[in-house]
Amino acid sequence: MYLQLAHNNRNLREQAQGPPQEEVEVYVLFVNTTNRTVDLYWVRERETENIQYTLKPYEEVRVNTYNTHTWFFRDYYTGERMHVRSNRVFCPVRIRIPRDPQRPDELCDVRSQVLIHFPLRTLKDNCLWLIVKWLKRTCNAPREYINGYMIPATLKQHLLTILTTIEVYCSQAHAARIRR
Secondary structure, X not given: OEEEEOOOXXXXXXXXXXXXXXXXXXXXXXXXXXXXXXXXXXXOOOOOEEEEEEEOOOOEEEEEEEOOOEEEEEEOOOOOEEEEOOEOEEOOOOOEEEEEOOEEEEXXXXXXXXXXXXXXXXXXXXXXXXXXXXXXXXXXXXXXXXXXXXXXXXXXXHHHHXXXXXXXXXXXXXXXXXXX
16 A cells, blocks of 8 residues: 555535535544644544544554544644644545556555644744643642733633633543543
């Protein structure tokens, strides 16, 4: 089986609006290119998210999936969404190439290499995420610290939103890992 860099991401809306797809097996190699531990989720039906794998920094895993599955990726500790080719989701597409150039009708499946990467963020977002992660590690009441900061209310709200995202994700992911 050959390996090829995945160029087959689509928007979820495009997939949902298109004609029903025939379910076919697709071969991928997920590669965590970040310095973070990442949870890989697959979604078969709209409301069902399943933690399938956890990859440490720079780890990879071979996965046989289906073109009807949607995948997304989250930081193990914070729940922040990681990306594939600057998209928040990955929809596998079967890739086949000729086994022999002399017989182009004989096709074989190709395993797509899917590079998981850190999302592109603004400097402001980077700073706010770092502040919240630091507060979670160093104090018992990060909400009180944030509310006590002498900063604009919009920044406080953004910090509190990030903190809530992390707290909710940690409790949900912990429960999902126990069920696994």
